Amino acid sequence: MSMYQTSMVFLVIGSLSCMLGSLMCLSNGNCYFIEWDIISINSSSVVMTLILDWMSFMFLSFVMFISSMVLYYSGEYMAGDKNMNRFMYLVLAFVMSMGFLIISPNLISILLGWDGLGLVSYALVIYYQNEKSANAGMLTALSNRVGDVAILLGVSLLSMKGGWNFLFYVDGMLDMSTKGMLCAxxxxxxxxxxxxIPFSAWLPAAMAAPTPVSALVHSSTLVTAGVYLLIRFSPALEETLSKTVLLLLSGLTMFMAGLGANFEYDLKKIIALxxxxxxxxxxxxxxxxxxxxAFFHLLAHALFKALLFMCAGAVIHSVKDYQDIRMMGGLVYHMPLTGMCMNLxxxxxxxxxFLAGFYSKDMILELAFMSPINFVAFILYALATGLTVCYTMRLIYYSLSGDFNLGNLYSVGDEAGIMTKPMMGLGCGAIFGGAALSWLIFPCPYMICMSLGFKTLALSVSFVGGVVGYLLNLGVVSYTLNSLSNYKVVVFSGSMWFMPFLSTYGVSKGFLKLGSKYHGVGDSGWSEYYGGQGIYSLVSKGSSNFQVFQDNSLKVYMLSFLLWLIVLFFLMI
Structure with missing residues (x-):
């Protein structure tokens, strides 16, 4: 068996085992907490901790299942790569880092998975060794380092409590100031x-990685790590300012991403947005x-988003490696199986x-409309929902339906069985996954009481967004240059509100340039002169002088004796 087949078999077995463990924990209400001391420093014990409950088992099961499909898919997608085994090892290291993160309730042990994800994601983003990939990898690594520093500061903050198992401290064990700082x-x-927002620029830039990596990163691993960490920390977020700030920024993020996807022409970037x-x-x-x-939507989203990326990879693989959706069109006639899975x-x-996304998204929107949110958050929810359907219908028009825009020399088809079999597996998940998860996670359903207008608002906004997205691209607007009349608005909306520019040029010309000046004046300048090098020269000169006195030289003793006589003579006078 090839490496991708072996990896797929082991990961599928691991996925089934974890799902059985999750079902057992759900039925029995059990939670296993394993801990052992590594070292004790100043009464604070550095411990390795594992938590095995229904949530960690279920998330591990989904990660392993999607990873197995991605690795099998990579057997065909990466077949021409000379370093295919290296790619497989990197993906497996990525999955292992995510596993460490999932089963760690301890800020010390969580750093293993957290930093592992950052390191391996950088190696995967720069896998195609060119300048664009290098820039994208550096943006990804530097953006994620901010979060790594925040975790390290959280470790230092919890050290005064004697341990880092945050599950024991989030429920009322911390005073309000410490709790507020830790939550922030x-x-x-x-x-x-x-x-x-304002760290959104790295996610579309990470599309420089191979498409199988994008399917894994953007469905169940790297980008969901932050959501999963906050799900574990959610009891501590009650009655803190961080909760309000997070609501505003996340609402702006979903609106900004939906707006940007309607102006984007790169297939992978549309899916990334x-x-x-x-x-x-x-x-x-x-x-x-x-x-x-949030956990329910995370799992449901992982299934259909991995499927969407796999379909996009199959399309890109067939259409001569183009990613511009304007170069596609009419693919449903040439790739019916891929087109069906992509539409699904x-x-x-x-x-x-009754598809996977419906059960989670509909409940999220209804509970959000029932919650005491302000008018701004309500409008952001409604607009983001409509924009999602709008850019989806635009994508369907340009790639699957519409005019056939490929050149004469093309070979488009569904002949690659290794790529289509995983898509069928994830397609079943996209159909049945939402219903199965809702029965498992919510055995007692939410009681939602709303007026008819609010109850049908989500479907109404989705219908309007779909109609607008399809009609705006039916040929009249698409092939004219009407966007030039509103050039500034189009550029602002389509460039993620200038966030990539601010995250790269702004940071390099602002903070990094200022930091290099301070480094030149401080660390390499006066601090060095009066610090390390100054002390070194003073001590070395002093020790050489003392060495002269320790050599038992008669001349030194005679000179010292004469100096003492002169001093005594002047004192007596």
Whole structure:
């Protein structure tokens, strides 16, 4: 067996085992907490901790299942790569880091998975060794370092409590000032990993990685790490300012991502922006206090988003490696199986009734409309929902239906069986996954009482967004240059509100340049002169002088004796 087949078999077995463990924990109400001391420093014990409950088992099961499908899919997608085994090892290291993160309730042990994800994601983003990939990898790494520093500061903050198992401290064990600081640091870490405003620029840039990596990163691993951390921390977020800030920023993120996707022409970036929008949905409902709903949407979204990326990879693989959707069109006639799976994933993303996305998104929107949110958050929810359907219908028009825009030399088809079999597996998940998860996670359903207008608002906004998205691209507007008349608005909306520019040029010309000046004046200048090097030269000169006295030289003793006589003579006078 090839490596991708072996990896897939082991991961599928692991996924089934974890799902059985999750079902047992759900039925028995058990939670296993394993801890052992590594070292004790100043009465604070550095411990390795594992938590095995229904949530960690279920998330591990989904991560392993999606990873197995991605690795099998990579057997065909990466077949021409000379370093295919290296790619497989990197993906497996990525999955292992995510596993460490999932089962760690301890800020010390969580750093293993957290930093592992950052390191391996950088290696995967720069896998195609060119300048664009290098820039994207550096942006990804530097953005995520902000969250790493926040986690380290949280470790130092909890050290005065004698331990780092945050599950023991989030329920009323901390005073309000410490709790507020800890929540602010954890929210900052979660926002960097899940790419909320103002750290959103790295997520579309990470599309420089191979498409199988994008399917894994943007469905169940890297970008969901921040959401999962905040789900574990959710009891501590009650009655803190961080909760309100998170609601505002996540609402702006899902609106900004939906708006940007309607102006984007890169197939993978459109799907990346849709991921960003759904991360905003998860973060916003989490900030309203519904952590179980955020987890539900995280799992349902992982299924259809991995499927959507796999379909996009199959399309890109067939159309001569183009990613511009204007170069596609009419693919449903040439790739019927891929087109069916892509439509299925798109419909699940839009929240079409009785697909995976419907059960989570509909409940999230209804509970958000019932919650005491202000008018701004309500409008952001409604606009983001409509924009999701709008850019989805635009994507369907340009790639699957519409005019056939490929050149004469093309070979488009569904002949690659290794790529289509995983898509079928995830397609079943996109159909049945939402219903199965809702029965498992919510055995007692929520009681939602709303007026008819609010109850049908989500479907109404989705219908209007779909109609607008399809009609605006039916040929008249698409092939004219009407956007030039509103050039500034189009550029602002389509460039993620200038966030990539501010995250790269602004930071390098601002903070980094100022930091290099301070480094030149301080660390390498006066601090060095009066610090390390100054003390070194003073001590070395003093020791050489003392060495002369210790050599027992007669001349030194005679000179010293004469000096003492002269001093005594002047004192006597």
């Amino acid at each position: 640091l954890v929210v900052l870490a979660g926002m960097t990993k899940s790419a909320q 849709s991921t960003l929008s759904q991360l905003g949905v998860m973060m916003s409902i989490l900030s309203l206090g519904y952590a179980d709903l 994933a798109n419909l699940a993303l839009c929240g079409t009734p």
